[in-house]
Each structure stands twice: as structure tokens, then as C-alpha cells.
Amino acid sequence: RKTNTDESLIFTFEIPEDYHKSSSAPFIRITPIYLKENIWSDNDSENYRFNFAVETFAKRISDTYQISELIIKRLKEINGICYS
Incomplete structure (x- = not known):
């Protein structure tokens, strides 16, 4: 972002009305798809798939692509698996 802000630019579920304008971009929204208990369990801890x-x-597709690539890179660094 070219201007600094104290507000978090990562939202969950609803995007506030103030951010429905392109002038508020860029920002990110994270929403859960599902949380499922995995098959494996050692009776001491459970394994979940998030x-x-x-x-x-x-504002521009090229900016969105660059942000997405950075997110994918960070997720892969912590052994995340990304699907498109």
C-alpha cells in the first residue's frame, strides 16, 4: 500500500461499507471454507485440515496478481498447500 494506515487491511467474512470503493484497495479477505478432522489421530492430539x-x-489486475503471488509464497514457506 502506498499510504500507511493503522487499520487492518485483512478482513473476514464481511467487508466494511467504507471499503466497497476501489479507492480503498488493496486489501484482503480471508474466509473459511470448512474445518475437517483428519483421518489421523494419536489419541493425544488431533490433526485438523484448515x-x-x-x-x-x-485497483489493477497486475497488483492483485502480485499480492496473490506473495501470499502463495508465504503459505508455501510454512508448508501450506494452495489450490486455485
């Missing part, structure tokens, strides 16, 4: 969608909003 699936969520990360949506990027920007």
Missing part, C-alpha cells in the same frame, strides 16, 4: 479462501482486491 481450508480457507484468500481473496485479494486491488
Whole structure:
């Protein structure tokens, strides 16, 4: 973002009305798709699979693509699996 802001630019579920304008971009929305208990369990801890969608909003498609690529890179660094 070219201007600094103290507000978080990562939203969940609803995007505030103030951000429905392109002048508020870029920002990100994260929404869960589902949380599912995995098959494996050792009776001491359970293994869960977290699936969520990360949506990027920007003024230009090229900006959205760059933001998405950075998010994918960070998720892969922590062994996340990304689907398109």
C-alpha cells in the first residue's frame, strides 16, 4: 500500500461499507471454507485440515496478481498447500 494506515487491511467474512470503493484497495479477505478432522489421530492430539479462501482486491489486475503471488509464497514457506 502506498499510504500507511493503522487499520487492518485483512478482513473476514464481511467487508466494511467504507471499503466497497476501489479507492480503498488493496486489501484482503480471508474466509473459511470448512474445518475437517483428519483421518489421523494419536489419541493425544488431533490433526485438523484448515481450508480457507484468500481473496485479494486491488485497483489493477497486475497488483492483485502480485499480492496473490506473495501470499502463495508465504503459505508455501510454512508448508501450506494452495489450490486455485
